[in-house]
Amino acid sequence: MKIVDYDLYAVPPRWLFLRIETDTGLVGWGEPVVEGRARTVRTAVEELMDTYLLGKDPLRIEDHWQTMYRGGFYRGGPVLMSAIAGVDQALWDIKGKHYDAPVHELLGGKARDRIRVYQWIGGDRPGGVADAAREKVEAGFTALKMNATSELRRVDSPDAVSRAVERLGAVREAVGPEVDIGVDFHGRVTKPMAKRLAEALSEHDPFFVEEPVLPEHNDALPQIAEHTSTPIATGERMFSRWDFKEVFEQGVVDVIQPDVSHAGGITEVNKIASMAEAYDVALAPHCPLGPIALASCLQVDASAPNALIQEQSLDIHYNETSDVLDYLADPSVFEYREGFVDIPDGPGLGVDIDVDVVEARAGHDDWHNPVWRHPDGSVAEW
Numbered sequence: 438m439k440i441v442d443y444d445l446y447a448v449p450p451r452w453l454f455l456r457i458e459t460d461t462g463l464v465g466w467g468e469p470v471v472e473g474r475a476r477t478v479r480t481a482v483e484e485l486m487d488t489y490l491l492g493k494d495p496l497r498i499e500d501h502w503q504t505m506y507r508g509g510f511y512r513g514g515p516v517l518m519s520a521i522a523g524v525d526q527a528l529w530d531i532k533g534k535h536y537d538a539p540v541h542e543l544l545g546g547k548a549r550d551r552i553r554v555y556q557w558i559g560g561d562r563p564g565g566v567a568d569a570a571r572e573k574v575e576a577g578f579t580a581l582k583m584n585a586t587s588e589l590r591r592v593d594s595p596d597a598v599s600r601a602v603e604r605l606g607a608v609r610e611a612v613g614p615e616v617d618i619g620v621d622f623h624g625r626v627t628k629p630m631a632k633r634l635a636e637a638l639s640e641h642d643p644f645f646v647e648e649p650v651l652p653e654h655n656d657a658l659p660q661i662a663e664h665t666s667t668p669i670a671t672g673e674r675m676f677s678r679w680d681f682k683e684v685f686e687q688g689v690v691d692v693i694q695p696d697v698s699h700a701g702g703i704t705e706v707n708k709i710a711s712m713a714e715a716y717d718v719a720l721a722p723h724c725p726l727g728p729i730a731l732a733s734c735l736q737v738d739a740s741a742p743n744a745l746i747q748e749q750s751l752d753i754h755y756n757e758t759s760d761v762l763d764y765l766a767d768p769s770v771f772e773y774r775e776g777f778v779d780i781p782d783g784p785g786l787g788v789d790i791d792v793d794v795v796e797a798r799a800g801h802d803d804w805h806n807p808v809w810r811h812p813d814g815s816v817a818e819w
């Protein structure tokens with residue numbers, strides 16, 4: 438079997454789909470994207486496909502991964518690792534279809550039948566969270582996630598901390614102690630504020646605090662951990678085993694959140710998950726993305742004994758124009774029941790992408806994240 442062709446489709450709300458075609462007629466789908474940099478990643482994918490993959494046997498995934506990663510001399514980072522991720526997902530999809538097996542079967546088989554999912558509430562500048570939380574719990578979700586705060590100054594007022602605590606408290610009061618509530622600092626909180634905020638939020642027992650600081654400040658995580666017993670999560674902006682090894686050795690992170698569309702795909706995230714297992718760290722793959730990314734996450738979750746929970750983007754605040762189910766021929770594959778989703782059992786990634794919908798909506802690569810500014814005019818983290 439040989440790879441003979443590929444197509445890339447930039448689709449709303451902010452995703453990029455890759456379709457790899459083989460000479461046997463088998464087709465594989467991947468989702469190589471950095472949100473807001475779809476055009477850049479498209480170019481990186483084209484370079485990988487044209488330089489290394491066209492004409493090759495798609496089944497030799499590990500060799501292709503090594504070639505894409507190491508063959509270019511310069512490596513790592515969001516753009517290249519997301520390009521590799523999408524290609525890797527499509528190759529796994531082809532391999533599964535070739536052997537008529539779901540990807541998880543090829544990774545060792547299911548270690549679970551279903552995985553818990555969490556539901557986003559409240560948007561970028563969190564508001565209306567108590568009502569949204571009640572509504573989502575009534576819909577069956579048992580775990581939620583919200584942003585802790587909008588932008589904060591480098592050292593902000595006690596009031597900014599109190600408002601974040603009150604918001605989480607309102608959600609806790611609305612849903613009770615049985616529902617888990619993840620709180621995302623979104624890398625928009627500086628070290629001094631992260632210490633205060635993590636400590637103050639502990640009162641309402643968050644599920645975890647996520648990205649308490651930007652990944653370039655991971656060296657500050659031990660200081661933050663001293664101020665709270667809340668589990669610490671991070672990893673959506675870390676892209677390989679080599680990016681994760683320092684936080685494993687540091688020993689304060691409890692939950693890692695690699696993104697299967699950013700961190701080198703199924704091949705690499707499966708290895709990161711195994712490393713995490715050795716350090717008693719849980720896996721909760723980041724996935725505010727589309728159906729191919731989510732299906733890829735579920736394939737990794739299936740066989741990872743330390744998988745804790747899965748992010749998914751249904752009704753997330755970014756999905757204003759299209760949602761995660763729109764591109765599926767059979768959306769029931771992502772049916773959420775009692776806060777869980779079943780591991781897809783179909784061949785490959787286990788989802789059937791509706792190519793007519795993809796083609797009809799393609800040509801949408803103009804999403805960029807907002808640039809926030811502080812009252813003094815300086816750039817704030819988003």
Ligand SMILES: [Mg+2]
Binds near residue numbers: 647
């Ligand atoms: Mg996050």
